[in-house]
Amino acid sequence: MIRVALPKGRMGDKVYAMFEKIGYPCREIKEDNRKLVFYSDDGKVSYILVKPSDVAIYVERGAADVGVVGKDVMLETSPDVYEILDLGIGKCNIAVASKNGFVEDETRPLKVATKYPSVAKRYYGGIGRQIDIIELHGSIELAPLTGMSDVIVDIVETGTTLRENDMSVTTVIASSSARLIANKSAYNLDSNEIKEIARKLEAL
Amino acid sequence: MDYMVLDKDDRLRFSALALFKKYGYDRYRTAKFESYEVYRRNKDYIGDESIVTFTSAEGKLMALRPDVTLGIVNNLTEGVRKKLCYDENVFRRDKRGEYREIRQTGVENIGALDAYAEYETVSLAVMTMELIGEEYVLTVGHMDVVEALLNEVELCEADRAKALEYIVAKATHELKKLVGEKGETLIELVSIEGEWQTALEKAKKIIGKKADKAMTELTSLMTALEKSGLASRVKLDFSLISDYRYYNGIVFRGFVRTLPYAVLLGGRYDNMMKRLGKGDSALGFALDFDALAGLYEKETGYDALVIYGNASAETVAKKVDELVKQGKRVYTAQSYDGKIKANEKIILSEAQND
Numbered sequence: 001m002i003r004v005a006l007p008k009g010r011m012g013d014k015v016y017a018m019f020e021k022i023g024y025p026c027r028e029i030k031e032d033n034r035k036l037v038f039y040s041d042d043g044k045v046s047y048i049l050v051k052p053s054d055v056a057i058y059v060e061r062g063a064a065d066v067g068v069v070g071k072d073v074m075l076e077t078s079p080d081v082y083e084i085l086d087l088g089i090g091k092c093n094i095a096v097a098s099k100n101g102f103v104e105d106e107t108r109p110l111k112v113a114t115k116y117p118s119v120a121k122r123y124y125g126g127i128g129r130q131i132d133i134i135e136l137h138g139s140i141e142l143a144p145l146t147g148m149s150d151v152i153v154d155i156v157e158t159g160t161t162l163r164e165n166d167m168s169v170t171t172v173i174a175s176s177s178a179r180l181i182a183n184k185s186a187y188n189l190d191s192n193e194i195k196e197i198a199r200k201l202e203a204l
Numbered sequence: 205m206d207y208m209v210l211d212k213d214d215r216l217r218f219s220a221l222a223l224f225k226k227y228g229y230d231r232y233r234t235a236k237f238e239s240y241e242v243y244r245r246n247k248d249y250i251g252d253e254s255i256v257t258f259t260s261a262e263g264k265l266m267a268l269r270p271d272v273t274l275g276i277v278n279n280l281t282e283g284v285r286k287k288l289c290y291d292e293n294v295f296r297r298d299k300r301g302e303y304r305e306i307r308q309t310g311v312e313n314i315g316a317l318d319a320y321a322e323y324e325t326v327s328l329a330v331m332t333m334e335l336i337g338e339e340y341v342l343t344v345g346h347m348d349v350v351e352a353l354l355n356e357v358e359l360c361e362a363d364r365a366k367a368l369e370y371i372v373a374k375a376t377h378e379l380k381k382l383v384g385e386k387g388e389t390l391i392e393l394v395s396i397e398g399e400w401q402t403a404l405e406k407a408k409k410i411i412g413k414k415a416d417k418a419m420t421e422l423t424s425l426m427t428a429l430e431k432s433g434l435a436s437r438v439k440l441d442f443s444l445i446s447d448y449r450y451y452n453g454i455v456f457r458g459f460v461r462t463l464p465y466a467v468l469l470g471g472r473y474d475n476m477m478k479r480l481g482k483g484d485s486a487l488g489f490a491l492d493f494d495a496l497a498g499l500y501e502k503e504t505g506y507d508a509l510v511i512y513g514n515a516s517a518e519t520v521a522k523k524v525d526e527l528v529k530q531g532k533r534v535y536t537a538q539s540y541d542g543k544i545k546a547n548e549k550i551i552l553s554e555a556q557n558d
Contacts, residue, residue: 062464080465083375184466185459187374188341188439191397 002045002193005059005067007052011090011178015068016047018087022200056081056181065186066194071176072155076116082187085180085198094119096171097162098151099144113143114153123153123173141165209533213493213500217291217309219335220491224289227328229311232288234275240265242278242480249274249450249476253296256303268295272308273473273488280482285315310470310490317472317485322421322454323428329456329470329489330434338499339461341437342468343397344426345444347452348418349411353390356414357383374443394443400426403440418453425454450476454487465495507532509546511539519552 004019006012016029024045029038038047050058052070056079059067068087072094094116104110109130114120117133124131134149141161143149155176162168180201182194207215225231243255249271256268269275272292280286291309298304313325326344333340350371359367363382370379371394379391389410396406404423411419422440429435446455451471458468470489477486508527512520520536527534527550535544540551 060464062462081373083373083378086377183464185461185464188343188441188457188459189339189461 001043002066002190002197003064004045004047005050005055005064006047007055007068007070008049009052011052011068011070012049014089015087015178018201018204019045019047021204022197024197053077059181059183062183062185064183065190066180066182066197068178068180070155071174071179072116072119074179074181075174075176076118078118079181080184081181082184083179083181084187084194085202087178087180087201090178091176092155092157093169093175094153094173095156095169096123096151096153096173097141097144097156097167097169100166100168102144102150104150110151111149112151112153113140113149115140116153119173120153141167206531209531211500213496216335216491216496217307217493220309220332221289221291223328223331223335224311227287227324229287229289229313232276232290232312234269234272234290234292236269237266238269238275238278240267243267243270243274246274246450246476246479248447250296251447253298253304256295256297270294270296272310272490273312274476276312277314277473277476277480277482277486280314282481283315283483286312288312288314304494307493308490309493310488312486312488314477314486314488315483317487319421319424319428322472322487323425325470325487325489326425326454326456327429327432327434329458329468330429330438332489332491333437333458333460333468336460336467336496336499340458341439342456342458343439343441343444344400344422344454344456345441346415346418346422347445347448347455347471349407349415349422350390350394350442350445351448351452352415352418353393353411357387357390359383368445368448371443371445397441397443398439400430400435400438400440403442407440407442421454446471448475450479456489460496460499463495463498465492467492467495505545505547506535507547508534509540509544509549510534510536511549511551512536513538513552515552523550523552 006015024040026038026040026047028035029047036048048064053073055067055069056073056077058064059081060079070090109132111132111134112120113134113136115137117135120131120133134143136143140152140154143152145165153173156162156169159169180198187194240257255270258266260266271294272290276288289311293305293307296304311325311328313321330342333342354367367379367382370382376391376395379387383390392410393407396403408419426435429438444455444457451473452475453472455471457466460467468489468491472487474485477483510520510523524534524536535546537544
């Protein structure tokens with residue numbers, strides 16, 4: 001039996017729909033219940049619904065054999081897993097954004113508010129810019145709007161939130177989308193099954 | 205010897221050491237405390253984790269050994285031929301700042317490695333995986349083959365580092381974006397994994413004569429393993445590579461079903477030997493007992509429980525020794541609290557004092 005870790009939320013629903021299409025339907029998951037572990041109708045696949053930023057942890061530690069996680073989370077946490085497929089959904093960019101008209105004061109460290117401290121440190125380290133990291137967990141755009149930070153490093157999809165708050169992207173750091181990841185040990189012991197799932201998902 | 209009474213992980217360690225000794229590897233005991241110097245110069249060998257340091261009474265910066273191989277190599281005389289085995293704890297601090305003590309049991313085959321020497325070390329790795337007694341797979345790669353094709357792509361250093369990351373993660377979709385058409389052969393190569401004969405055939409077709417020495421080495425190794433009946437759970441995986449600053453050539457990893465991380469890590473490290481000015485070739489592997497921990501739950505329960513109340517010491521001793529001589533594991537307690545599990549319960553009464 002292959003154990004799949006799905007991210008809770010919109011992405012998880014889309015991903016489950018993909019798994020259903022390739023032949024691993026699970027009636028239970030669509031039912032309104034408090035269950036945490038679900039089994040496909042034929043018992044070949046089990047699903048767990050997990051906080052998106054935790055999917056990679058379950059997969060790395062072998063609590064799930066495969067999982068679906070955004071590349072943004074992977075860039076931030078660098079999990080020790082195989083990244084076997086780009087599912088092409090949940091596309092967005094990790095970018096630097098600031099208030100329109102913001103001019104950087106290059107004589108002092110840049111205050112960066114972000115949910116991705118590692119990504120931010122790596123990016124600014126790479127261009128030799130000293131920064132002051134403010135780690136936040138939601139509504140990151142508020143930081144420069146309230147004057148708490150100079151810029152933000154955050155994911156941007158349509159850019160609507162930024163636009164509506166008189167902010168814009170100044171640099172794109174990386175692109176992100178949903179990735180199928182696999183536990184290294186599970187993959188090496190069951191590569192056929194896991195590769196089969198990847199192949200079918202890719203063909204969609 | 206009452207070997208079966210020992211905990212499972214101890215049994216594995218001692219079986220592994222016995223195996224190594226039989227093949228001529230001498231037990232090496234490393235120093236626990238060493239000067240920080242050699243580790244400072246080779247910090248990236250330890251990877252993500254950091255070294256546990258302390259200051260000696262003389263004010264010198266010292267390290268609790270973070271790795272056995274680096275310490276062994278550092279203390280070698282240049283150009284010497286040595287076959288060593290070890291069973292030591294190493295100390296590291298992980299990404300979150302937690303201190304860790306990890307047990308490593310392994311071998312080092314140092315100096316003038318020929319086809320037999322390489323085969324011997326890898327065969328010991330297979331035999332060690334067999335000792336674990338669970339379903340496993342040993343994946344084998346060759347870094348020189350990947351390097352030969354990677355060099356053809358001509359990437360700047362930053363992109364080359366990214367390419368290596370993508371190869372290790374089997375992220376061929378990312379690799380494609382990075383190397384484009386020039387890297388088609390490379391991508392084909394690192395996607396080859398599985399049964400060794402098929403994998404080698406596929407690889408030969410795409411590399412042709414480019415990594416001749418490496419392919420010959422790999423063929424010779426796998427053929428010898430096959431002939432010795434040791435290849436049934438060995439898979440080739442051309443995406444398996446390690447840090448080129450220290451490692452080169454043959455690289456291998458052992459995985460056990462239900463354990464998420466590799467339990468055995470090994471490979472050739474000529475580059476480390478050269479870096480430390482000690483000679484030109486070395487190959488080794490180690491069992492990571494941290495990764496194996498999932499297999500060894502505390503074995504609860506005893507064979508016999510002796511409740512002795514007011515019985516005299518000699519009376520209790522007589523009974524306990526009798527049971528131990530029968531090969532049983534015995535627990536003694538004055539009274540029974542219902543918590544201890546045992547296959548048989550023996551209650552000694554006062555009357556038995558006579």
